[in-house]
Structures are given as C-alpha cells and as structure tokens.
Amino acid sequence: MNLPRRSGILLHPTSLPGPFGSGDFGRDAYYFVDWLFSARQSLWQILPLCDIGTGNSPYMSPSAFAGNIFLIGLEALRDEGWLKNEDLVPCTSFEKYRINFPAIIDFRTSRLKLAAGRFFETADETSKRSFQAFCLKSGFWLETYALFRTISEIHGPIWQTWPKPLARRDPVAMASFVSQNDHEIRFWKFCQWCFYRQWDALRAYAYSKGIDIIGDIPIFVSLNSADVWANPELFDLDDSGYPRTVAGVPPDKFSDSGQHWGNPLYNWKKHADTRYDWWIKRMKHMMDMHDYVRLDHFRGFQAYWAIPADTGIPARGKWMNGPGSDFFEAMKKEFGSLRFIAEDLGVITREVDELRKQYELPGMRILQFAFDLNPANPYLPYNYDHDTVVYTGTHDNDTTRGWWNSLPEQNRDLVRRYLSINGEWINWDMIRAAWSSTAAIALTPYQDILGLDSSGRMNRPGDKTGSWEWRFDWEQVKSWPSGYLAEMTEIYGRTYSRQ
Template structure:
C-alpha cells in the first residue's frame, strides 16, 4: 500500500440481492463495477467467517479461523452452473430490501443448497472439488463434523456438549462421523462453493485493478471449532470452558469496557507450537485477500483479560504476549506481511513501537478527531503519517451525517474552523475530501458516507448486542455518486492508472 490510492468500506452482506442478504452474486459484481467507475483501488470488507444467531450474526464473533460464511453463496450463480433451476431461485419469499434478515435468508438458502448438493452428488465428483478438499484437509473435515454435531445438538454452545462429544478424539465422535456423513459432506460442499464463488469475485476485482482489504477477528469465539480441535492453544478447562475472557477496557467506544464472548489465547502454548496455528491462519487469509486489516491489533502485543463471570470489561488486566518472537515468525513466512493495524482505543507506546519496527500502517479515523468523546487530534489530516490509512469512519463509528446531526454546537464549530468554512450541506463530502487530501498513502470511505446516510444506517454500535450488521446499500443507480467520487479521487492523485 505504498502507492497512493483510495477505496470503499462495504461488507458483502450490505450489497443488493433478492435473497435477504448481500452475497457473491450480481450485486457484488455490480459493486465492483461501481468501484472501477469511481476510480477506486480498494474494496474493504468485514470478516467472511461463519456467523451464529446466538451472537447476533456478528462477523467479529468467529466460529472458525478458516471456514467461510455459506450464507454468502449466490443461488443465481448456482443456477448458472445448473445446480439449481431458475424456478427454484425465483420462487422465494419477499425479503426486506434495506435490512439484512439473517435467519430468514439462511433458512431459504439452506433449502436451495440441499437441492444443489443432491444434484452435485449425482453428477460425480469434479477434480476441482477433490483438489479443494485435499488442499484444505487441515481444517475442512473437523469444521464439517463440528458443524454437523452442533446442528445435532440444537446449536448448543460447545461448553454444554456432552463430555463424550467435547473430546474430539472420543470413540463416540468417530461413530457420529459416520452417522452424520451426509451432513458432513453437505458442509464440505458448501465450503467449496463459498471459496469458489469468492475467488471468482476477487479475481474479477483484481482484473479491474481493485484489491481486496479483508478483515478477521483477533479472538476466537468460545464456541469455535478451533477450541474443540486445539484446546491446548487457549485458556480453557477440561470441558473447554474459558476461565478468562477477552475484552477491552473502558474507552471512547464503551464506558464499561467490553466483553468479546471470546476465549483468550494461551501464548505459552502457541509459542511451544512454533506459532503454527497463526502461521496457518495467515496462510488462508493471504490467499483470500490482497491485504488484511487486523482487528484489535493490540491483542498481538498485550490484551485485556477478564475473569469469566464478569458482566463487563471493568475488572480486567493487561497481559503480555511474546511480541517480537511472534512477529519475527510471521515475517519469516510472509516477508511482505500485507496487514493494516486496527490501532484505535487504548494504545500504548509498545503498540506504536511494534508498528514502527515492522512498518505496519495504522488507521486514522477522521470522525474521531472531531467527536468530543474521542477527540484524538492525531486523527486529523495534517498529522497523518504517509504509512497509514485515512478513514472517514468505520463499522464501529457513527456515519459522518449521523454524527453531524447529533453533534453539539462546539463540535460543529470545531469542524467548521478546521475546514475554514461552514458545511451545512453535504458534510459527508467535506470529510471525504479531507480523507482524500490526506498524505496517507491510502484512504478508505465508508459506503454510508458516500451516500450521506444517517444514524439509522450505522453498521454496529459497540456494547449493543442486537440490531447490528443489518445495513444494506439501497437499490438504485450509483452513477451520480460514482462520478462525483471519481472527480475528487482524480483531483487528489488517488485514481487508478
């Protein structure tokens, strides 16, 4: 990311689609065309790992370090392959256009996917499917079996499973592997479809000069298959129940701190293992994306550990990781290490020193430079380092328009003073201009800010469990905003060649 460029932050689930949730179908390809028309170089998305209704379908609540969210598979693309009929695809409920309905979409798609799997099995196993299974054998079989067992147990948390199933190597688990063979094969098939469709979309974007910035959760949910298969790498007891949880201390996002419903890594175990789990994780991430944003980056240097049973993050403590050994191991395997550090919130000198030592760019969120709760002056453009990424806002912040309408007079006056003029109309474009003007090599604009969307379009409110991750791009022509964004992108030297 040393070359000047800009991009848009918009998750796959937010894209237009007739199936209740954005997916890898026509809406995604249309969005790639929009990015190209707007002269953008990057498309940033949120994590693509499986989500769970128990955790309100947050993409940052990771149930697998390697698997994909099969709800993003496009039925339209399956129909084009002959795995579904056009009638099956068109005979669907009426889903809302402006919000994601995760459960309704998943139920409908599940029925379609089962039909597609039946046809797939009758057609014989293609070589690319066999190759996919071989190439992903280190995680695919365990993930598929774990998914089948979880469905069999009514989606119960791992910590509530019968003891004979909590032990992955038990005789009972091996027997159920045979009993649930059909369900295991279905999940393997869905993972194959997920990665096939995703890589087709990524290749299409790359062919248009658009690189993908991916994302992944720092911590694993305590229901994750990784804990079932590698409990020695996490701080869990013999029933795989965490005795401490990951979280964050009080900050501008949450006055009581946060609990992430995630297990804490046993860094001693990871170190003894040569950090192989992390090496493998980055291997899959760098295959999926061109660049990777590391959510809660500071957790790789030190992390906030909270005793299990607490209701918030107030009574936690900082714990250190073997930082230098970890990063040296990653760079030995991935010399370029194309990552972005999410370095927001409580960040100390040790994090800054690590980023500087390994030349890892951080995030400069303009909105936090004007919000009185954060009021972080280093986020203002005149203080941006070149090796950084300037954002108008993120999935965790308000939209620019939403913030402006809720801001007090002092905050607005500070914005006007910085701009040198009032910004009564189109304040979103004023902050987009600031981001694109920045000397930071890369600028990323939330799609909601491109559209001037208000508070109702916010993607996530930290500390609020329900009602997040549902925003979708309204259907309609994006030509006008594409032209305006392209003009501004060219003006500030960020356009594609």
C-alpha cells in the same frame, strides 16, 4: 510496506443488493466492482468473510477458516444445474434495506441443501474432481469444521455440553459419528467448495479491474468454534472447556463502559511453543484470499484486556502481555513482507505504537475522532504520518451524517472552521478531508457515499441485537457520485495503476 497513494470503499458483501434477502457473491457484487472502477477506486475493504456466529457477527465465527455460506450466489448454483428456477422465488420476508437474518438463514440453507443433493447425484466428473481437490487442499481445517457443524446440528452449538466422547474428540466416538453422518458432513464441505469457487472468481474479476481486496482478520475466535473445540490447549480454558478469562476492552471512544466480547483468550505460551503454527496457517489462508489484511485489535498482540469470565464486567479486567515482537518475527520469517494494516484504535500506548512501527505496518486514523478541540489529536489530518490509512468512519462508527447530527455544537463549529464548510454536505466534506490528507490510503464506508444517516449504521459496539443488518438498494445510488469521487481521486493524486 511501500504504500502508494490510493483510495477505496468499505462495504461488506452482505450489504449488497440482491433478490434473496442479503448481498452475496452474485451479479450485484460484480456490479459493485464495476461501480468502483467507474469511480477510479483501487481498493475494496470488506469485513471478515467467515461464517457468522452469535448476534450474526462475523467476529464471532464458528471457524477462523470457513466462509459464510450465506454469501454463496444462488443463481450461479442454478446455472450449474443444481437449483431450479422454482427454487429461487424470493421469500416475502426479505427486505431491501435490512437483512432479516432468520428469513435468509432458513431460505438459503434449504436451497443449499437442495443444491448439494443434486450435485452429489448429477455433477459431471470435472466438478467432482474440483470438489475432491478442494477437500484435499483444505483438509487441515475443512474436516474439523464440517464435523463440528454436523455435531452442532444434532447436539447444539455449545460443544462443552455434547456427549463427553465427542466433546473430547475421542477417536472411536468420532469415527462412529462420521460413518453415521457422512451425508451431512459432505453438505458442509460442498458449501465451502461453492463459497471459495465463487470468491476466487469475484476476486479475479476485481483484480482485472485494478481493484485490490483488503480483508479483515478478527484477533479472537468464538468459544463455540471448531478452532477452540479442536485445539483447547491453545486457549485459556478450564478442564471443562470453559474460559477462565474472556476478551474485551476498557472504556474507550466506542463505549463509555468498555466492551465485553466474550471470546476466549489465547494461551500464548502454547502458541509460542509451536512457533505459532496455528496462526501461520490462519495468516496464510487469509493472505491467499486477500491482497491486504486488516489486523483487528492490533493492540492485543502487545497487551490485551483480560476480563474474569465469572464476572463479565469490562471494568474488572486487567492488561496482560501479548506475544509482541516474537509473534511478528515468526510471521516475518514465514511470509517475508507483511501485508497487514494495524487496527490501532482504542487505548494505544507507546509500546503498541513502537511494535507497529518496528514491523512497518500502517496504522488507522478515524476522522470522526479528530474534532475534540485538542490540537494534538492524532486523528487530525495535519498530524498524520504517511504510513496511515484514514477513514471517515469504520463499520463500528455511526455514518458521517449520523455522527454530524449528534455532534455537540462546539465540536460542529470546529469542524466547520477546520474544513471551511457549512456542513450541508458533511459526508462529502469528510471524504474530501480524507482524500486530500497525507495518509497513504483513504477509505470511506459506502454509506457515506450515499449520504445516509444513522439508519445506515452497520454495527453498534456493545449492543447484542440489531447490528450487521444494513444493506442498500441500487435505487439509492445516483448517477453523479461515481464521477464526483473519480474527479476527487484524480485531484488528490490517488489514482493507482499496478503498472
């Protein structure tokens, strides 16, 4: 990619303020776009927008294509006439700075069901035609997803335990189930229609302000997903539909013991036999939604860590060859220009680096990893190539202030001397280091703009609870940071215009 100097903010929409327990595509998302514009930022990076799964993680979604229905702005549904003011009285369990997932799931699901019922009873012909057109356009994934979610509501989320005819997608059993549960199936389709209408409108607003969206595609999908249920031959499963091997990583900078993600691994030979048809559909879907796409766990395309499913111990895994250049040749043939950012963190070999450079994909550098007293450390700014996206930290890192508070003194001393600082404003010092670097793109989590400590951390890799819950409130946003960041962006040549 031809990468001009740019900068932006990493913030998932669930972390936005709002009256209904978590951020969504409502008015606060538009306020945030206005904040980005005032700070002269041209990029907004988000986490996967797909439905959440185990542990409320967007990386364990029940669908690689369906959007997170809890991001649907409820006030917009009221404005359409499908909800009433009395439906939108916030729950007393909602919190300003944390997402109470059980509370928002109950509240938002009940409101979406009210809206769906009124839509199918009262919607005008224009809205109905729009819904029908969306169902037709998205049918290749929507039908399976809506059916999967409906069966899950009745028989539980683990599809291997469903009645065998449904687990094995017997056509007669499926047709009978659809005829008996059409109302519920239509509800899930309605939610997806609302999600994509609102996302398209928000993205268009961001575009009008000169802001591009960087999306995020998890390399793996959840075992309990519509994708695995509908395409078991594309995954490394046994005859009962359970994985033989699962995904994870060996020990790295994020975890001393490695990580056990639990996702089923791909049967890459089957994908190659179809010339990566499922992946091409998935990539097209993602590129239609975003301007750039971060490829999560890029090194897994070259080689991936396979953990025996019967042990679940990361240290007992082994490296297996991924599809490599064959995969990216298929993507290039289909799409031409590849608007991908390679998440090349963790155990990176020469082969992984060569694969990334072969397809001219920018890699990632994390400033929090830079100060280990090794002058050859690739995360130190003087070692960057231009085709680099630098972050103060990612959603998997602690906040910069939290990182600084736990950093050993000898490393702190190096940071102070390297940046010529005293550490009092460490979050802004690190942002300045990123913005002033030679990396083409510089990004920082919004937590670092706010100067939050570890209480603002988004994810703790390896911990099964407590992640993905952080959100902010506008009272935390002072008046000066947008102007300060705008000035820094201008000084370091990161102002950007499409013209």
